[in-house]
Amino acid sequence: MGEGLSERNKQILEAIIxxxxxxxxxxxxxxxxxxxxxxxxxxxxxxxxxxxxxxxFLTSPHTSAGRVPTDQAYRFYVDSLLAVGRIDKAxxxxxxxCYSGAGRDIGAVLHETxxxxxxxxxxxxxxxxxxxxxxxxxxxxFVKLGGRRILAILVAQNGAVQNRLIESEEDFSATDLxxxxxxxxxxxxxxxIAEVRTRILEEMQNEKVLxxxxxxxxxxxxxxxxxxxxxxxxxxxxxxxLDQPEFADVGRMKEVFRAFEEKNQLVDxxxxxxxxxxxxxxxxxxxxxxxxxxxxxxxxxxxxxxxxLGVLGVxxxxxxxxxxxxxxxxxxxxxxxxxxxxx
Amino acid sequence: MGEGLSERNKQILEAIIxxxxxxxxxxxxxxxxxxxxxxxxxxxxxxxxxxxxxxxFLTSPHTSAGRVPTDQAYRFYVDSLLAVGRIDKAxxxxxxxCYSGAGRDIGAVLHETxxxxxxxxxxxxxxxxxxxxxxxxxxxxFVKLGGRRILAILVAQNGAVQNRLIESEEDFSATDLxxxxxxxxxxxxxxxIAEVRTRILEEMQNEKVLxxxxxxxxxxxxxxxxxxxxxxxxxxxxxxxLDQPEFADVGRMKEVFRAFEEKNQLVDxxxxxxxxxxxxxxxxxxxxxxxxxxxxxxxxxxxxxxxxLGVLGVxxxxxxxxxxxxxxxxxxxxxxxxxxxxx
DNA sequence: GATTAGCACTCAGACAGGGTGAGTGCTAAC
DNA sequence: GTTAGCACTCACCCTGTCTGAGTGCTAATC
Numbered sequence: 001m002g003e004g005l006s007e008r009n010k011q012i013l014e015a016i017i018x019x020x021x022x023x024x025x026x027x028x029x030x031x032x033x034x035x036x037x038x039x040x041x042x043x044x045x046x047x048x049x050x051x052x053x054x055x056x057f058l059t060s061p062h063t064s065a066g067r068v069p070t071d072q073a074y075r076f077y078v079d080s081l082l083a084v085g086r087i088d089k090a091x092x093x094x095x096x097x098c099y100s101g102a103g104r105d106i107g108a109v110l111h112e113t114x115x116x117x118x119x120x121x122x123x124x125x126x127x128x129x130x131x132x133x134x135x136x137x138x139x140x141x142f143v144k145l146g147g148r149r150i151l152a153i154l155v156a157q158n159g160a161v162q163n164r165l166i167e168s169e170e171d172f173s174a175t176d177l178x179x180x181x182x183x184x185x186x187x188x189x190x191x192x193i194a195e196v197r198t199r200i201l202e203e204m205q206n207e208k209v210l211x212x213x214x215x216x217x218x219x220x221x222x223x224x225x226x227x228x229x230x231x232x233x234x235x236x237x238x239x240x241x242l243d244q245p246e247f248a249d250v251g252r253m254k255e256v257f258r259a260f261e262e263k264n265q266l267v268d269x270x271x272x273x274x275x276x277x278x279x280x281x282x283x284x285x286x287x288x289x290x291x292x293x294x295x296x297x298x299x300x301x302x303x304x305x306x307x308x309l310g311v312l313g314v315x316x317x318x319x320x321x322x323x324x325x326x327x328x329x330x331x332x333x334x335x336x337x338x339x340x341x342x343x
Numbered sequence: 344m345g346e347g348l349s350e351r352n353k354q355i356l357e358a359i360i361x362x363x364x365x366x367x368x369x370x371x372x373x374x375x376x377x378x379x380x381x382x383x384x385x386x387x388x389x390x391x392x393x394x395x396x397x398x399x400f401l402t403s404p405h406t407s408a409g410r411v412p413t414d415q416a417y418r419f420y421v422d423s424l425l426a427v428g429r430i431d432k433a434x435x436x437x438x439x440x441c442y443s444g445a446g447r448d449i450g451a452v453l454h455e456t457x458x459x460x461x462x463x464x465x466x467x468x469x470x471x472x473x474x475x476x477x478x479x480x481x482x483x484x485f486v487k488l489g490g491r492r493i494l495a496i497l498v499a500q501n502g503a504v505q506n507r508l509i510e511s512e513e514d515f516s517a518t519d520l521x522x523x524x525x526x527x528x529x530x531x532x533x534x535x536i537a538e539v540r541t542r543i544l545e546e547m548q549n550e551k552v553l554x555x556x557x558x559x560x561x562x563x564x565x566x567x568x569x570x571x572x573x574x575x576x577x578x579x580x581x582x583x584x585l586d587q588p589e590f591a592d593v594g595r596m597k598e599v600f601r602a603f604e605e606k607n608q609l610v611d612x613x614x615x616x617x618x619x620x621x622x623x624x625x626x627x628x629x630x631x632x633x634x635x636x637x638x639x640x641x642x643x644x645x646x647x648x649x650x651x652l653g654v655l656g657v658x659x660x661x662x663x664x665x666x667x668x669x670x671x672x673x674x675x676x677x678x679x680x681x682x683x684x685x686x
Numbered sequence: 687g688a689t690t691a692g693c694a695c696t697c698a699g700a701c702a703g704g705g706t707g708a709g710t711g712c713t714a715a716c
Numbered sequence: 717g718t719t720a721g722c723a724c725t726c727a728c729c730c731t732g733t734c735t736g737a738g739t740g741c742t743a744a745t746c
Contacts, residue, residue, distance in 0.1 A: 026709090028708065028710085030709080040719095042709090043719055044718060044719070046711075050711080060709090060710085061727090062726060062727065063724090063725050064707090064708065064709045064710060066709065105507070105508060138488060138489070139494070145481060151496070153506075163496075165504075239597070250591055257581070257600075372738075373737085373738080385690090386691070386692090387688085387689055389738090392739095393740080403739085407696050407737065407738045408738070409737085409738065688745105689745080690743100690744085691743090691744075691745090692742090694740095694741090695739080695740085695741100696737105698735105699734105700736105701734080701735100702731100702734105703733105704731085706729080706730100707726105707727100707728090708728105710724080711724085712722090714722105715720080716717105
C-alpha cells in the first residue's frame with residue numbers, strides 16, 4: 001500500500017497531512033505549493049492531489065473545498081512518512097517529576113498516569129490496570145472478623161490487593177485460619193493467579209487432602225476467594241477532545257461522549273493491545289468500535305520483567321500530532337514499567 | 344417568598360412550570376389559557392404573567408417568546424406547589440429487583456445504585472461512598488509479606504476494607520505482628536476511625552507503653568496505616584443529560600461536561616448534604632457551583648442505624664420532573680440503607 | 687373592579703437571492 | 717512533465733422579506 005508513490009507524491013501527501021493536523025481545515029493546492037520546501041505550482045499539486053484522491057488517500061468534503069486525509073492516509077503517514085522524534089527534554093522532565101512523590105500504591109500511580117498522559121499530550125489519557133488474575137500470587141490470608149465472617153485477602157506480586165468478605169459455613173478458629181493460610185501459601189505462592197483455580201481443583205483430588213478435613217476446607221474456602229474481577233480503567237482529560245474543532249457540533253460531540261461512556265468497549269480494545277508489545281496505533285475505523293470515527297488511539301504496554309501488566313495510551317482525533325504523542329506514550333510506558341519493577 | 348400570591352396566580356405559575364417541564368419551550372399565555380382546568384382568557388393570563396415576572400418568578404428570553412420559570416420559581420414550586428407523589432409501583436419493583444442478587448461488597452452495591460438511579464430517573468445518578476474515616480473500625484491486621492514489607496488491613500463495620508503497603512524500618516516476626524494486631528484491636532476496635540489517630544497519639548503517652556517497645560512500635564506502625572483517603576464517587580448516565588434539549592448547543596454541552604469532570608466540586612456539594620437528613624434539593628444557582636447553571640441536584644442520605652453513611656441522588660436539568668424523581672431518590676436511599684444495615 | 691376582545695407592535699426563525707472567495711478540472715502553451 | 721490561464725463550482729456570508737407566536741395596551745364588557 002502506497003509503495004507505488006513517487007518521492008514527490010509522498011512529499012505532497014505529507015505536506016497535506018501535516019497542514020491538516022495543525023489547521024483542521026481542508027487544505028488546498030495553493031497552500032501546499034506555497035509550503036516551504038516545495039517549489040511547485042498549484043496546478044501541479046492539483047494533478048498530484050487528484051491522483052492521491054483516486055488512490056484513496058484524500059477526500060474532499062465538497063467540490064470547491066480543499067482535500068482532507070483519509071484514515072488510509074494517516075496509516076501510510078505513521079508507517080512510512082513519520083519520523084518519530086525523540087521526546088522533548090522539557091516534557092521528559094515534566095513527566096518524570098510527576099512520579100517523584102513515589103512509593104504510593106499501584107492504583108494511585110496508574111490514576112496519576114492517566115492524568116499525566118492527558119495533560120502532556122493535550123488529548124485524553126487512558127490506562128488499563130493490570131488484570132488481577134494475570135498477576136502472580138504473593139500472599140493469601142484469612143482474617144477472622146467475628147462469627148462466621150472471614151475476610152480473605154490476596155496480595156499480588158505487584159502490590160495489588162484484593163479482598164473478599166466470605167460468610168463461611170463453618171466456624172473456624174483463628175488458629176485454624178492461620179494454618180489454612182500457611183498451607184495455601186505453600187501451595188499457591190508464586191503462581192499466576194489465573195492458574196490458581198485449576199491448581200486448587202487438582203489439589204482437591206489429592207489423597208492426602210481427601211483425608212484431611214482441614215485442608216479440604218481450606219481449599220473450598222480458597223475457591224470462594226478467587227473471583228474474576230472486572231477490568232479497571234482510568235480515563236482523564238475528556239474535555240481536551242471536546243475542544244478539538246472537528247467535534248464542535250452537537251452530533252459529533254454526543255457521539256464522542258457515547259464512545260467514552262462505553263468503557264467496556266474501550267477495555268476490549270486495550271485488551272487486544274496487551275498481546276502485542278510496544279507502541280500500537282489504531283486510526284479511526286481501525287479500532288473497529290462504534291462511535292469512534294474521527295478518533296485515533298495510541299497505546300503501549302507497560303511491563304514488569306517480561307510480564308505484560310497492562311496498557312496505557314492516548315485517545316485523540318485522527319488529526320493528531322502523532323510525532324509528538326507517540327514518544328510521549330512510549331516514554332511514559334517505560335517509566336511506569338520501571339516504577340512498578342521496583343516494587 | 345411567594346406567600347403574597349393569590350390562589351389563581353399560584354395555579355398559573357404551576358401550569359407554566361409543569362408545561363415547561365414537559366415541553367422545554369417558553370410557554371405563552373394562550374397555552375396556559377387553553378390548559379385543562381383553567382377557564383381564563385389569554386389576556387388575563389398575560390396580566391398575571393406580567394406580575395409574576397415582576398416578582399422574579401418568570402423571565403422571557405425575548406419580547407415575543409413565552410415565559411420561562413426562574414430558579415426562584417422552581418424553588419417555590421417544590422416548596423409549596425408540588426405534591427410529592429408516592430413512588431410508582433412498577434418502579435419500586437424495578438428498583439428492588441436490582442438488588443436481588445444481593446450480598447456483594449459495598450462498592451459494587453453503590454456502583455449499581457448509581458446506575459439504577461440513572462436509568463430509573465432518566466437523568467444522571469450519583470452516589471457518594473461513605474468516607475472510610477467516618478466508619479467504625481471492626482478489625483485491624485498486619486500481614487507479613489516478606490522482608491520488611493507489611494500489608495496493613497483495616498476493616499470497617501460496614502464491610503469496607505482499606506489496605507496499605509508499609510515498608511517498616513524494623514523486621515518484625517510474624518508472631519510479633521500477630522501480637523501487635525491483637526493489642527491494637529483491643530485498643531481501637533469499635534471506635535470511629537476518625538478518632539483512631541488521636542487515640543493512638545494519646546496511647547503513646549501511656550507509661551506502660553513507653554516501657555514496652557513492642558507496643559510503641561505497634562502504635563507507630565498503626566499510625567502509618569491510617570491515611571485519609573479521597574472520597575469515592577460514582578456517576579452514571581451522563582449522556583441522559585446531554586439528550587435534554589436545553590443542552591443541545593455546543594457551548595452549554597461543554598459547560599455540563601466540565602461540571603462533571605470537576606468531581607471534587609460535586610463531592611463538596613454532596614458532603615454538604617451529609618449533615619442534613621432526608622431529601623435535599625438544590626436548584627441551579629443554589630448549588631453554588633460553577634458550570635452548574637441549568638442543573639438541579641436532588642439528594643438523600645443513606646444511613647445505617649443512626650449513622651449517616653453517605654449521599655446519593657440525581658442530577659438533572661432544573662426543568663426536571665421533581666414529582667417523580669424525589670420519591671425515587673427517597674425510596675432508593677431507604678432501600679440502600681436497609682441493605683447496608685444487614686451487613 | 688375584574689375580565690376580555692381587539693389591535694398594534696416586537697422579534698426569532700425560516701427562506702430566498704446575490705456576492706465573495708477559495709478551490710477545482712481542463713486545456714493549451716511552455 | 718510542468719505551468720499559466722480560465723471557466724466553473726459551491727460553501728458561506730450578508731441582506732432583506734415574510735411569517736407566526738407572543739406581547740402590552742386600551743377600551744369595551746360583565
